[in-house]
Amino acid sequence: MKPTVTCSLLAAFLLLAALPSVAADNSGGKVFALHAQNGSGQHGTVALKPRGSKTVVEIHLLGAPGSSEPAHIHSGSCSKLNPAPKYPLTPVVDGISETTVNQPLAALTAGGLAVNVHKSAADLKTYVACGDLANSNM
Ligand SMILES: [Cu+2]
Numbered sequence: 692m693k694p695t696v697t698c699s700l701l702a703a704f705l706l707l708a709a710l711p712s713v714a715a716d717n718s719g720g721k722v723f724a725l726h727a728q729n730g731s732g733q734h735g736t737v738a739l740k741p742r743g744s745k746t747v748v749e750i751h752l753l754g755a756p757g758s759s760e761p762a763h764i765h766s767g768s769c770s771k772l773n774p775a776p777k778y779p780l781t782p783v784v785d786g787i788s789e790t791t792v793n794q795p796l797a798a799l800t801a802g803g804l805a806v807n808v809h810k811s812a813a814d815l816k817t818y819v820a821c822g823d824l825a826n827s828n829m
Contacts, residue, residue, distance in 0.1 A: 721800055723822045725752060725808070726769065731819035735786065737806045739824070741796040748780055748790045748799075752808065752820055755786035760819060761809040762788050769805050769821035783808050800824050 720740040727734045735752040750762060760783040763776035780790040792799065802825040810817035 719796070721796070723806070723824055725750065725806065725820045725822040727754075728769075728807075728818045728821055731810070733786075733808070733820045735820070737822050737824075739796055739799055742791065744793075744795050746792050746794055746796045746799055748788075748792050748806070750780070750783055750786075750788040750806065750808070752783055752786040755783055755808075755819075757785050758811065759784050761812055761815060763807060763809075764792070764799065764824070765805055765807055766803055767805060768803075768823050769807070772805060772807060772818075772821070777804065780806070782812075 718741070720738055722736050722738045725733075725735045725737055732754045733752045734754065735750065738749040738751070740747040740749070748764070762780040762783050764778040764780065765772050765775070766777050767773040778792050778794065780792075781788045804824045805821055806824060807821040808819050809815045810819050
């Protein structure tokens with residue numbers, strides 16, 4: 692009797708655990724332009740894809756090197772960026788970066804945030820690309 696009960700509870704738990712991801716609205720992603728800065732020649736897009744209460748942030752940069760380029764979401768805008776990162780992103784390598792940020796899409800696109808990419812960990816001061824996460828939906 693006991694193993695059956697445990698098994699049923701486990702099945703019920705697994706079903707409940709699976710439900711939110713099934714019920715979550717994962718449609719309605721947004722794409723923003725990343726513009727080259729400081730003559731880097733690196734430009735591309737940042738795509739934000741809702742995953743329930745989280746957001747997958749995907750950077751695609753053309754002209755990026757194979758070396759690691761730090762990337763973050765900052766408060767402010769590309770023309771007036773707060774230098775302190777707000778949410779860290781996976782460093783861009785070969786123009787690609789993917790990060791799941793623990794914020795809903797609406798919070799990231801409400802305005803006042805920008806994605807920027809830095810030349811290297813040793814040269815964070817040099818920005819190579821930036822994109823405002825508002826008013827530029829492609
Ligand atoms: Cu940054």
